[in-house]
Amino acid sequence: MNHDNSIHKLSDVANKLSSLSISNIAAKINERRSKGEKIFNLTIGDFDPVHFPIPLILEEEIITAYKSKYTNYPVVGGMPELLESVSAHIKYFGGFDYNPNEIITGSGSRPLTYILFKTLINKGDKVINVVPSWNNYNYVQLVEAEEITFEAKPENNFMVTPEEIKPLLGFASLITFNSPSNPAGTTYSSENTKDIFNLIVEENKRRIAEDNKPLYVFYDIVYWLLTYGNTKFINPVEVCPEIKDYIIFVDGISKCFAATGVRLGWAFGPEPVIAKMKQMIAHIGAWSPKPEQVAVSKFLKDTAEVEKYLKGFKSGLFDRLDLLYKTIMQIKATGIDVDAISPQGALYLSVKLNLIGYKTPAGKTISSVADITNFLLDEAGIAVVPFFAFGANPDSLWFRISVGVCSLDDVREVCKLMKKVTSGITHL
Numbered sequence: 001m002n003h004d005n006s007i008h009k010l011s012d013v014a015n016k017l018s019s020l021s022i023s024n025i026a027a028k029i030n031e032r033r034s035k036g037e038k039i040f041n042l043t044i045g046d047f048d049p050v051h052f053p054i055p056l057i058l059e060e061e062i063i064t065a066y067k068s069k070y071t072n073y074p075v076v077g078g079m080p081e082l083l084e085s086v087s088a089h090i091k092y093f094g095g096f097d098y099n100p101n102e103i104i105t106g107s108g109s110r111p112l113t114y115i116l117f118k119t120l121i122n123k124g125d126k127v128i129n130v131v132p133s134w135n136n137y138n139y140v141q142l143v144e145a146e147e148i149t150f151e152a153k154p155e156n157n158f159m160v161t162p163e164e165i166k167p168l169l170g171f172a173s174l175i176t177f178n179s180p181s182n183p184a185g186t187t188y189s190s191e192n193t194k195d196i197f198n199l200i201v202e203e204n205k206r207r208i209a210e211d212n213k214p215l216y217v218f219y220d221i222v223y224w225l226l227t228y229g230n231t232k233f234i235n236p237v238e239v240c241p242e243i244k245d246y247i248i249f250v251d252g253i254s255k256c257f258a259a260t261g262v263r264l265g266w267a268f269g270p271e272p273v274i275a276k277m278k279q280m281i282a283h284i285g286a287w288s289p290k291p292e293q294v295a296v297s298k299f300l301k302d303t304a305e306v307e308k309y310l311k312g313f314k315s316g317l318f319d320r321l322d323l324l325y326k327t328i329m330q331i332k333a334t335g336i337d338v339d340a341i342s343p344q345g346a347l348y349l350s351v352k353l354n355l356i357g358y359k360t361p362a363g364k365t366i367s368s369v370a371d372i373t374n375f376l377l378d379e380a381g382i383a384v385v386p387f388f389a390f391g392a393n394p395d396s397l398w399f400r401i402s403v404g405v406c407s408l409d410d411v412r413e414v415c416k417l418m419k420k421v422t423s424g425i426t427h428l
């Protein structure tokens with residue numbers, strides 16, 4: 001056997017593909033933990049099932065479905081009863097009006113996102129990606145498209161405004177949205193949603209008149225049921241009905257039901273696009289396991305159980321986020337240049353930590369974003385992700401804090417540690 005790795009000549013796409021944005025930080029955390037250190041990991045967009053289990057009824061239905069031998073191939077694109085349940089679920093919770101022919105299911109939102117890109121995008125097409133954002137760049141790479149990025153501003157809650165996006169619309173084949181956002185934990189307002197989608201409709205009227213390809217919208221709504229206080233997810237089709245011809249939503253059980261390892265997602269949009277996605281998924285085989293399909297179909301039908309689950313789940317997440325938010329505001333009140341955006345949705349908090357120009361209690365000088373990240377990790381055992389890992393400017397002083405793997409006691413401990421280490425820093 002030849003162990004010389006240089007014999008392998010991979011595809012251009014494989015060679016250019018970048019890793020998941022936070023894998024470097026994960027490696028550092030593992031290294032510290034292997035030395036026996038306690039690290040509070042606020043970096044991952046996942047849930048610890050001890051603190052946030054999946055709905056019990058869903059778990060029971062999955063086991064029952066395996067025992068009932070639902071173990072052969074499911075219908076490509078989703079079993080009819082699942083498509084019916086998804087259709088009723090999105091209607092009940094969000095007012096989305098989509099019939100089963102306009103819905104496809106798969107093994108999570110990722111394969112559906114890839115299939116969506118593959119269905120709509122040619123090599124070299126331009127895709128607008130509002131950053132900071134989750135991994136959309138990787139799908140751009142996989143289909144060999146070109147990315148146009150726009151960095152949204154903290155004063156707009158890291159959401160793009162109609163005025164900002166307008167000049168870019170003419171160039172692209174696809175534009176991506178995600179609300180509530182990973183990493184920012186913020187949402188689009190009703191007014192901005194309406195104005196942005198009206199601009200896209202206007203752009204498409206011009207394109208259709210000239211028989212050109214429309215500008216499609218990929219709207220990732222995987223956190224849409226996780227909103228807090230007065231914040232509500234805004235259904236773009238309700239505030240701008242004409243966008244329905246061009247918009248494809250991707251959603252699933254991963255985030256809203258803490259079921260990242262169960263693997264079931266769905267996408268919905270114009271029937272011709274969805275029909276082609278069904279054809280494509282048949283070749284890729286990225287459907288959800290049949291027992292999961294049967295179980296999710298039954299669970300979603302039980303709206304009272306879904307509501308009960310969401311109430312407890314959301315209050316658990318909100319309590320953690322709010323505690324962290326209040327702590328950052330208390331530190332800000334001491335005169336240090338930190339800030340946070342109050343929690344609106346998802347499991348994330350946007351936190352600004354401008355500690356540049358300070359000396360740490362251990363005597364180190366902080367002069368970069370990496371120094372800030374290392375200071376928290378080395379001197380407080382707290383791991384956070386800088387926004388540059390989500391496509392923001394490398395100098396951005398904003399960080400994502402994620403609470404899905406922490407108990408409330410862990411968060412209380414993190415808050416204490418944050419106050420302690422920041423009270424020990426001195427201005428140079």
Ligand SMILES: Cc1ncc(COP(=O)(O)O)c(C=O)c1O
Pocket residue numbers: 045107108109110111134178182220222251252253254255260264265
């Ligand atoms: C915005 C966003 N979309 C999609 C996903 C992936 O979802 P899934 O587990 O359904 O593939 C994530 C995961 O972190 C995410 O943050």
